[in-house]
Amino acid sequence: MTMPRQDTAFQGLGDSRSSVRLKAALAVGTTPDPRFVDGLVERCAVEPDFYVRDMLTWALTRHPASMTVPKLVEELRSERAQARSQALHTLSKIGDRGAWPAITRELLTDADDEVARSAWRTAVVLVPDDEKPGLATVLATQFGRGERETQVSLSRALVALGEVIVPALRAAMTDPDPRVRQHAIATERLSRDPEAGFEYAIGEAKRIMALGPTSQEAHGEEALGSAGQEVLGSEGREG
Structure with missing residues (x-):
């Protein structure tokens, strides 16, 4: 039985070559599928290549905010700094102000500079007047x-x-x-x-x-x- 094209693309996110992972993220975003939201979020936490991470963020913005935002908010409590930073970055791109309460003082003063910088940018986008x-x-x-x-x-x-x-x-x-x-x-x-x-x-x-x-x-x-x-x-x- 032939594997659906979306499934094949998603599997490419685990490839050792960044060029393949980039194409996979593009494919998943081009044809959004709710089944892949968890995997996209998880990949953001470990993806080493900046351009692939950016494409993963784009792919997540292509999915309904009702599905992505709760998962990203969960990531803000991760012990992995990249998970927190990338989740914040993606939340800023989605722009759902319902996520504002999750931008805590702890994140705004995070010991990791990249996390803190992402929190500052995201806070400015989401903060109520x-x-x-x-x-x-x-x-x-x-x-x-x-x-x-x-x-x-x-x-x-x-x-x-x-x-x-x-x-x-x-x-x-x-x-x-x-x-x-x-x-x-x-x-x-x-x-x-x-x-x-x-x-x-x-x-x-x-x-x-x-x-x-x-x-x-x-x-x-x-x-x-x-x-x-x-x-x-x-x-x-x-x-």
Whole structure:
């Protein structure tokens, strides 16, 4: 008896060659089949190739959210960092706001940078308007974390939230930790001019900090006084 084409394609996800796995994920997504949802989610947790993982995410978005979202939410409790990160990434692509309660503080502050970055991006997509201030407060606890890539992700997530970030920025710009202050100042610069880029924003932050506390306080008052209007204009554009 000949195996159905979808079944053959699905089996290809376990092939040792990434090119075969990529084609298999494409085939499964092209012809969605509810039987494969569990397997797609499981494969996301272990797939080593970035492009195949991205195709797996696409394949999952081709299936009904009612089937995929509960499975992905379960993965957020996995001990495997890649499982949590990829589930978050896929939830952000699906965009079902019913998954918002699953984006916990634990995920937003996850010890694994990739998981945390995925959580920040997903949270910004799913957060209800009335919970944006609380999200901004949690994200602000991560100022100064990690290397450039991680800091860029956090700044972009905060800027995307709009004017609700002002109180959190104000507090962080006077934090005793210089890494926190620098990152917060750079984020404020991005909120006013996203097209300037993160390197420029960090450079400006270093310059302001080098001038001393008085300059930082003056800059903070001037910048945040008008941030309510300016940060709104920055939404949707990333530096």
